[in-house]
Amino acid sequence: MSPKRSFAEKLAVRIPYAWLLVFFLVPFLIVLRISLSQPALAQPPYAPLFNLLAGWHGITAFFGALSLDNYVLIGSDPLYLLSFVKSVEIAAFSTLLLLIIGYPIAYGITRTPRRVQAALMTLVMLPFWTAFLIRIYAWMNILQHDGPLNQLLMALHVVSTPPVWLATDTAIYIGIVYSYLPFMVLPLYATLEKLDESLLEAAADLGCRRSKIFWEVTLPLSAPGVLAGALLCFIPAVGEFVIPDLLGGSQAPMIGQTIWTEFFGNKDWPAAAAVAVALIGLLVTPIVIFQHQTMRAVEQA
Amino acid sequence: MPTVRSKRSFAPWADSTERPLLRIEELSRRFGGSAAVDKLSLDIYQGEFFALLGPSGCGKTTLLRLIAGFEQPDSGRIVLDGVDLAAVPPYRRPVNIMFQNYALFPHLNVEANVAFGLKQEGLAKAEIAHRVADMLAMVKLESFGRRKPHELSGGQRQRVALARALVKRPRVLLLDEPLAALDKKLRDQTRFELMDLQRKLGLTFVIVTHDQSEAMIVADRIGVMDHGWLRQVAQPADIYERPNSRWVADFVGDVNLFEGVVGEDGLSVEGTPAGTLRVAAKIDAKPGATVWLAVRPEKVRIAPEAPQPPPENCAAGTIVDIGYLGELTIYKLRLADGAIVTAAIANTGRAAERPIDWDERAWMSFAPEAAIVLTI
Numbered sequence: 081m082s083p084k085r086s087f088a089e090k091l092a093v094r095i096p097y098a099w100l101l102v103f104f105l106v107p108f109l110i111v112l113r114i115s116l117s118q119p120a121l122a123q124p125p126y127a128p129l130f131n132l133l134a135g136w137h138g139i140t141a142f143f144g145a146l147s148l149d150n151y152v153l154i155g156s157d158p159l160y161l162l163s164f165v166k167s168v169e170i171a172a173f174s175t176l177l178l179l180i181i182g183y184p185i186a187y188g189i190t191r192t193p194r195r196v197q198a199a200l201m202t203l204v205m206l207p208f209w210t211a212f213l214i215r216i217y218a219w220m221n222i223l224q225h226d227g228p229l230n231q232l233l234m235a236l237h238v239v240s241t242p243p244v245w246l247a248t249d250t251a252i253y254i255g256i257v258y259s260y261l262p263f264m265v266l267p268l269y270a271t272l273e274k275l276d277e278s279l280l281e282a283a284a285d286l287g288c289r290r291s292k293i294f295w296e297v298t299l300p301l302s303a304p305g306v307l308a309g310a311l312l313c314f315i316p317a318v319g320e321f322v323i324p325d326l327l328g329g330s331q332a333p334m335i336g337q338t339i340w341t342e343f344f345g346n347k348d349w350p351a352a353a354a355v356a357v358a359l360i361g362l363l364v365t366p367i368v369i370f371q372h373q374t375m376r377a378v379e380q381a
Numbered sequence: 382m383p384t385v386r387s388k389r390s391f392a393p394w395a396d397s398t399e400r401p402l403l404r405i406e407e408l409s410r411r412f413g414g415s416a417a418v419d420k421l422s423l424d425i426y427q428g429e430f431f432a433l434l435g436p437s438g439c440g441k442t443t444l445l446r447l448i449a450g451f452e453q454p455d456s457g458r459i460v461l462d463g464v465d466l467a468a469v470p471p472y473r474r475p476v477n478i479m480f481q482n483y484a485l486f487p488h489l490n491v492e493a494n495v496a497f498g499l500k501q502e503g504l505a506k507a508e509i510a511h512r513v514a515d516m517l518a519m520v521k522l523e524s525f526g527r528r529k530p531h532e533l534s535g536g537q538r539q540r541v542a543l544a545r546a547l548v549k550r551p552r553v554l555l556l557d558e559p560l561a562a563l564d565k566k567l568r569d570q571t572r573f574e575l576m577d578l579q580r581k582l583g584l585t586f587v588i589v590t591h592d593q594s595e596a597m598i599v600a601d602r603i604g605v606m607d608h609g610w611l612r613q614v615a616q617p618a619d620i621y622e623r624p625n626s627r628w629v630a631d632f633v634g635d636v637n638l639f640e641g642v643v644g645e646d647g648l649s650v651e652g653t654p655a656g657t658l659r660v661a662a663k664i665d666a667k668p669g670a671t672v673w674l675a676v677r678p679e680k681v682r683i684a685p686e687a688p689q690p691p692p693e694n695c696a697a698g699t700i701v702d703i704g705y706l707g708e709l710t711i712y713k714l715r716l717a718d719g720a721i722v723t724a725a726i727a728n729t730g731r732a733a734e735r736p737i738d739w740d741e742r743a744w745m746s747f748a749p750e751a752a753i754v755l756t757i
Contacts, residue, residue, distance in 0.1 A: 281451055282484035284471040286498030286549065296497075300488045 108360075115353035116146040126349050150354035160338065160355060167335040168363070170249065170324075171317035174256040178313050179306065181257065182264035186305075187298075189265075190272045197273075204265050216255060216326050223251055223327065247329035255323035260316070264309040271305025272298075304375070311371055318363060335359055391601055393426040402427040402585055403448070403553055408457030409609075410443055417443040419609030420457065425553070430579050430586045432596035435606035436632070441589045442481075444606075445555045448587070449478045461552060472501070477551040481558040483542035485530040491517070491541050492526040498549045516548040519578070536567050543575075547582070556588040560595060572598050593633050597621070605629050621677075626757045630675040637681065637722050638755075639674040643667065650674055650754075654720035655696035661749040666756055673755045680751035681724035683712050684744045685737050695746040698722065700739055712737065714745050 117126040128145035131138040154160040189200045207215060222229050223245035230242035245251050275298065283293045299306075321336030328334070333341065335355065342352035393399040401424035410418040417440040425431050433441040446452045448459055450471035459466045466474060477498070485494050492513055499509045517523050520540040530538055539559065546554055559575070560568045576599045579586045590596050596603045597617040604614045612632075613625045624630035627638060641653035647663045650672055658674055666672055688695060701721070702713035712724045722745050737743050 276482075276484065278480050278482055278484040279486060281449075281471070282478075282480060282486070283497070284451075285449055285478050286545070287472050287501035288497075289472055292501075297486060301486075303488075 111353045112357055113146075114349050115150055115357045116148065117350045118145075118147070118149065119348045119350050124349070125347050150350045151358065153351060154354050154358060160358075163333055163335050163338040164359070164362070166332045167318045167320075170252055170256070170334060171314050171320070174253055174260070174317050175310050175314045177253065177257050178260055178264040179310065182261055182268055182309065183306075185261075186265045186268035186272055189269055190275070201266075201269065204262050208262065212259065213322065215259070216322060219251075219255055219258065220246065220326060223254070246327060249328065251327035252324050252334075255327045256317050256320060259323065260313045263312045267308035267312060268302065268305040271302045271308075275301055307371065307374055311367060315364060315367060319359065391428070393429070394424065394602065399426060401425060402429075402462065403587075404458075404460040405444075405448075406458045406460070408444070408447060408459065409455045410440075410447055410452055411455050416440075416609045418447065418454075421610055423604060423611060423614065425585060425587060427585055428583050430576065430599055430601045431588070432600035432603045433587065433589045433606055434593060434596040434603050434633070435591065437591055439606045440609040441606050442557055443609075445478065445557055445587065445589050448553070449476060449555055450474050475552040476555060477546040477549050478555040478557065479542050479546045479559050481561060483530075483538050483562075485538060485541055485545070487530055490527050490529050491522060491533070494530070494541055495545045495548050498545065502549075512548055516544045519547075520544045535563055536571070539563060539571070543578075547578075547584070551584070553585045553587060556586060558590055559588065561590075561592075568595075575599055605632060607632075623753065624675065624755070627673055627675070627755050630753065630755060635678050635723060635725075637676045637678065639676070639720075639752075640671065641674070643670050643672055654716050654718050655694065655722070655745075658752065659693045659749045660752050660754055664754050666754075670756070675753040675755055676747050676751055678711065678723040678725035679709075679727070681722060681745050681747050683714065683724045683726060683737065684746070685741065687744050688746060692746050693749055694752070695744055696722075697742060697744050700737055700741050700743050703737075703739060712743070714743055 114126055117128065119125060120127040128142050130142055134141065185204070189197055189204075192200065221227055224230075225242055225244070225246075227245075229245065230239075233239045234242060245254075279297055279301070280293055283297045284290070288296060319336050320334060321340055324334045325337055325340070339352045339355050342348045342355065393401075403423075403425040405421060405423040405425075408418055408421045409416060419440070421440075421444065433444060435441045443452060447454055448466075450466065450469065454467075461475065486497065489497065495513045495516055496509050499512060504512075513526075514523070517526055520543060522537060522540055522544065525533065525537060525541075530541065533541065539562070543559070556575075560571055563571060572595055575586075579599075586599075588596070588599060597620075600617060602614060603617055603620050605612045605620060607628060613620060613629045615623070620629065620633050624633065624636075630636045630638070639650065639653035639655055639658055641650035641658065643649075643664050643666050644651045644657065645668050647668065649657050649659050650664070651657045653674065660674065664672060687697065696716055698714040698716040700712055701715045702711075704711040708728060709725050710728055712726065714722045714724065716722060724745060
């Protein structure tokens with residue numbers, strides 16, 4: 081092997097790591113450092129600042145001034161905990177709804193002829209061709225008091241007085257399920273599409289009814305797709321900001337809204353950073369570890 | 382012609398009072414415009430090992446899938462134990478199939494794979510465990526019960542697939558190219574194991590294969606299939622020694638075909654590339670009719686000198702090809718009019734008195750008894 085090629089190979093392996101280092105680890109460390117600071121009326125609005133001119137004394141002073149006060153604060157004020165619980169609740173229930181709606185769609189698509197499958201998958205992806213924000217504004221219009229949805233319900237005599245949609249959790253669910261559906265359908269389709277037809281025939285041959293085959297063979301074998309889809313929807317849904325902000329109410333904010341308020345409303349960058357770090361520590365890290373282990377178990381099977 | 386003996390005294394098809402276990406009547410299945418199975422009729426008997434032999438695309442797998450219930454016939458009937466299977470869905474048919482790719486459930490271990498079919502019957506846990514253990518012992522996989530299919534070798538996976546189908550005690554076990562995925566050594570060994578298992582359990586097996594030696598070894602009877610219908614159904618030795626057509630003679634083993642017309646005496650065929658050839662028994666065709674003499678290469682003798690006195694069915698030619706196979710040597714002899722005759726000579730004795738070499742003149746001959754007369 082020539083040294084030149086081995087350099088190119090090393091580079092190819094290191095580029096992803098460099099990417100993660102620059103765009104994930106470094107920003108995370110900055111957020112972590114801010115979360116250990118105190119708010120200040122200054123620019124930037126936190127203290128202490130790193131003062132290299134003061135030499136060694138400056139460094140020790142900097143580290144001495146860092147504290148866990150912000151974590152104590154977010155642990156003592158129930159606002160943050162409620163916001164966290166609300167986010168998990170909305171994300172979990174949305175993920176369940178996405179599975180219930182997305183699985184039949186993905187399954188149905190795999191049952192159609194090959195050429196139709198490609199067209200149907202394009203339709204699933206089609207909403208991405210319009211900006212996300214514009215689609216959410218469109219939902220605001222649809223869900224408003226005299227909007228198309230209520231007009232339709234009134235015309236069909238489903239309801240006698242127009243129900244309130246906007247500023248409710250229902251609107252948040254509609255927004256999340258609508259926006260995230262492709263992320264659920266894609267991994268499910270990828271798994272179900274690979275499912276070996278002869279396994280279903282073998283199950284039938286061994287005396288398994290059609291309805292039971294789904295629970296005993298199809299569903300267990302699509303577990304990797306279910307897991308991938310669920311994580312792909314659940315994790316971003318927990319931190320969702322735009323949908324609850326535009327469609328949801330103001331009584332119980334989701335964690336994304338809480339961070340936004342701390343950051344832009346209260347100008348309390350350290351508290352906002354502490355909430356963000358706590359979210360990563362409490363939720364994202366366990367999920368990533370769980371997913372890593374599950375995927376390894378699945379890959380072996 | 383040598384007498385044809387069956388492997389065992391088992392010939393229910395020859396007994397007119399015997400009722401078949403599986404009766405296929407005028408069965409047809411079309412895909413688009415072409416018939417995969419075309420008005421096919423066949424009787425298979427209890428305890429029989431039946432092989433469906435044919436080239437790929439001849440419809441043999443479709444026939445198996447029709448019996449299993451994965452395909453619906455366009456016309457015709459399948460009757461098992463006197464019951465028409467038309468209205469019986471696959472999961473209630475008392476037949477099981479062993480798939481060519483084995484179709485083992487990747488998320489279940491060996492025990493759970495084998496137990497799968499018994500669970501569907503709603504048997505007691507203890508009964509299932511007992512039968513699974515027995516079956517795994519029978520296929521020599523006792524110590525592999527906890528393994529997942531991906532942790533097994535190809536041969537082990539094949540035995541799990543066999544165990545999973547057999548544990549259901551099917552009235553008929555269908556095997557779709559069961560040995561095709563194994564390497565040659567393992568395949569040769571597994572053929573005999575399969576045969577022993579079938580005899581021991583007394584079950585009825587229907588195997589689909591494109592490998593004629595596999596069919597010859599395992600089967601009581603072979604059905605040679607082509608374009609959706611059965612060209613010939615007979616015991617392996619009969620298929621080889623008494624093919625009913627040029628197609629069967631050519632498909633099963635190698636054969637030399639001499640085309641000619643029946644002579645006046647009904648005991649000779651005239652105008653063949655090797656001249657007038659004599660046969661042992663009176664030909665069942667009018668003098669002047671076109672017939673073909675089929676002679677297997679191992680029944681053709683070859684000599685470097687003109688045999689004295691000249692025997693019957695002798696012709697001279699030039700050696701154009703020699704293939705040494707170890708136990709056999711294959712000679713290809715070009716006759717005066719360009720026809721090629723293949724001879725397979727067993728390398729039994731020490732070196733022949735004089736070896737025959739390329740481009741040399743040589744004489745082929747065969748006994749009148751060795752020739753099979755074919756009219757189609």
